[in-house]
Amino acid sequence: MGAVERTAGDEGGPWAEVGPDAARRLLIAAVDAFAERGYHATTTRDIAGRAGMSPAALYIHYRTKEELLHRISRIGHEKALEILRAAADRPGSAAERLADAVRSFVRWHAAQTTTARVVQYELDALGGEARAEIMALRRRTDAVIRDLIEDGARGGEFDVHDVEGTTLAVLSLCVDVARWFNAAGRRTPDEVGALYADLVLRMVGAKG
Amino acid sequence: MGAVERTAGDEGGPWAEVGPDAARRLLIAAVDAFAERGYHATTTRDIAGRAGMSPAALYIHYRTKEELLHRISRIGHEKALEILRAAADRPGSAAERLADAVRSFVRWHAAQTTTARVVQYELDALGGEARAEIMALRRRTDAVIRDLIEDGARGGEFDVHDVEGTTLAVLSLCVDVARWFNAAGRRTPDEVGALYADLVLRMVGAKG
DNA sequence: GGACCATCTAAGCGCTCGCTCAGCCTTCCG
DNA sequence: CGGAAGGCTGAGCGAGCGCTTAGATGGTCC
Numbered sequence: 001m002g003a004v005e006r007t008a009g010d011e012g013g014p015w016a017e018v019g020p021d022a023a024r025r026l027l028i029a030a031v032d033a034f035a036e037r038g039y040h041a042t043t044t045r046d047i048a049g050r051a052g053m054s055p056a057a058l059y060i061h062y063r064t065k066e067e068l069l070h071r072i073s074r075i076g077h078e079k080a081l082e083i084l085r086a087a088a089d090r091p092g093s094a095a096e097r098l099a100d101a102v103r104s105f106v107r108w109h110a111a112q113t114t115t116a117r118v119v120q121y122e123l124d125a126l127g128g129e130a131r132a133e134i135m136a137l138r139r140r141t142d143a144v145i146r147d148l149i150e151d152g153a154r155g156g157e158f159d160v161h162d163v164e165g166t167t168l169a170v171l172s173l174c175v176d177v178a179r180w181f182n183a184a185g186r187r188t189p190d191e192v193g194a195l196y197a198d199l200v201l202r203m204v205g206a207k208g
Numbered sequence: 209m210g211a212v213e214r215t216a217g218d219e220g221g222p223w224a225e226v227g228p229d230a231a232r233r234l235l236i237a238a239v240d241a242f243a244e245r246g247y248h249a250t251t252t253r254d255i256a257g258r259a260g261m262s263p264a265a266l267y268i269h270y271r272t273k274e275e276l277l278h279r280i281s282r283i284g285h286e287k288a289l290e291i292l293r294a295a296a297d298r299p300g301s302a303a304e305r306l307a308d309a310v311r312s313f314v315r316w317h318a319a320q321t322t323t324a325r326v327v328q329y330e331l332d333a334l335g336g337e338a339r340a341e342i343m344a345l346r347r348r349t350d351a352v353i354r355d356l357i358e359d360g361a362r363g364g365e366f367d368v369h370d371v372e373g374t375t376l377a378v379l380s381l382c383v384d385v386a387r388w389f390n391a392a393g394r395r396t397p398d399e400v401g402a403l404y405a406d407l408v409l410r411m412v413g414a415k416g
Numbered sequence: 417g418g419a420c421c422a423t424c425t426a427a428g429c430g431c432t433c434g435c436t437c438a439g440c441c442t443t444c445c446g
Numbered sequence: 447c448g449g450a451a452g453g454c455t456g457a458g459c460g461a462g463c464g465c466t467t468a469g470a471t472g473g474t475c476c
Contacts, residue, residue: 022423022424037332038246038248038332038333040246040248040249041248041333043462043463043464044463044464044465045462045463045464053424053425054424054425054426055425055464055465056424056425056426056427056465056466056467057423057424057425058465059464059465059466060422060423060424061423064464064465065464065465121329124245124246125246125249161406162403165395165399165400165403166403166407168388169381169403169404169407172380172381172384172385172387172388173377173380173381173384175384175387176380176381176383176384177380179380179383180376180380187373191373192373195370195373195374195377196377198369199374199377199411202410202411202413203407203410203411205410228453230453230454251432251433251434252433252434252435253432253433253434261454261455262454262455262456263434263435263455264435264436264437264454264455264456264457265453265454265455266435267434267435267436268452268453268454269453272434272435273434273435417476418475418476419474419475419476420473420474420475420476421472421473421474421475422471422472422473422474423470423471423472423473424469424470424471424472425468425469425470425471426467426468426469426470427466427467427468427469428465428466428467429464429465429466429467430463430464430465430466431462431463431464431465432461432462432463432464433460433461433462433463434459434460434461434462435458435459435460435461436457436458436459436460437456437457437458437459438455438456438457439454439455439456440453440454440455440456441452441453441454441455442451442452442453442454443450443451443452443453444449444450444451444452445448445449445450445451446447446448446449
């Protein structure tokens with residue numbers, strides 16, 4: 001209903017950068033609907049209805065329903081990558097940086113479950129170039145974790161037999177949070193992040 | 209094409225128990241289609257076409273498209289549960305049984321990716337009683353892993369602070385294999401199973 | 417005040433969806 | 447050989463889909 005205030009930074013909700021206002025409302029409605037029912041089970045009428053608009057209004061701001069998913073997916077992946085990088089680039093030992101990265105990444109997947117669910121599980125609905133673009137972003141995400149594990153392994157800080165496989169497993173663990181996390185449940189995003197950071201340090205055999 | 213032979217045991221493909229022949233062909237076609245495109249993006253015409261039949265033939269053997277998913281989901285969950293239980297019930301230390309359970313469970317998710325993908329990721333498309341029935345099966349699966357971890361923790365064999373959270377993480381890790389595993393990739397189901405069993409033992413802080 | 421542009425809606429087009437039905441084969445039983 | 451039963455198909459129904467179009471509305475600049 002009321003207008004969303006824009007603060008100086010990039011805060012003010014996860015979608016503050018999307019404008020104009022009607023376009024953002026439609027996008028947020030689409031995120032909710034896609035997360036709840038999945039892309040293919042969501043109708044453009046449902047999205048428009050959630051945004052308080054007529055079905056035709058959607059096509060003023062987006063060319064197709066798929067473009068909505070594409071925009072959501074790209075922004076979401078970029079946000080996740082940014083969060084991971086920020087943690088990985090901080091000074092500290094490999095163990096500290098890996099734990100920090102996992103903690104932040106998991107916290108995001110838990111706190112923004114609806115977005116994360118769309119980002120992680122609705123990729124298959126994209127085709128052609130859009131899909132290729134998103135998969136490239138995802139490979140960059142994977143690389144951040146792999147580099148952290150490799151650093152720790154090479155420096156003797158970790159005990160890892162299979163860097164590639166362990167990377168896959170760590171990412172798996174983090175991503176799957178979007179599937180099971182329930183905001184109404186007993187755990188907070190912070191608690192899950194802390195638990196998972198600890199588990200990952202064990203997986204890589206961090207000393208201490 | 210050729211008829212599927214029935215051997216004495218319960219072998220001869222994962223769907224040998226489903227009959228008659230045309231019903232099984234339709235079900236296998238549905239598993240492939242659901243795994244490839246998702247339930248909502250799959251049409252009954254596609255399923256029938258893959259099985260080499262006309263669209264109307266589907267409705268001789270199944271009342272609705274949803275009933276196909278329900279049948280696939282129940283049989284798949286039962287198979288997964290059976291595999292887990294068989295490993296968990298074998299004699300041995302908690303660590304040995306947990307490693308064995310994870311190894312078997314992961315191997316199944318990797319070797320039967322198409323089935324596992326439908327089982328793990330298309331549950332939301334089921335509604336009402338069907339969904340409740342499947343979720344009960346899933347809770348029984350979760351309980352097997354939790355009991356194993358609890359056993360090891362109580363006996364001092366494991367070092368686990370948060371049994372419930374660690375259980376969630378272990379299941380997460382196993383289930384997500386269905387999402388990323390690629391039969392054409394470099395890893396065999398056996399290799400992934402062995403790697404994941406090792407990682408899980410580290411997560412629970414198994415001595416030795 | 418009038419032209420212009422962006423935004424939005426009511427109505428609806430063409431299409432494909434899940435599903436149905438009348439009728440044709442094949443098989444089996446006498 | 448006749449008749450019943452079940453498996454299957456071709457044709458198609460009603461509904462709902464993604465998306466389009468014509469026109470109403472409201473703000474902005476001359």
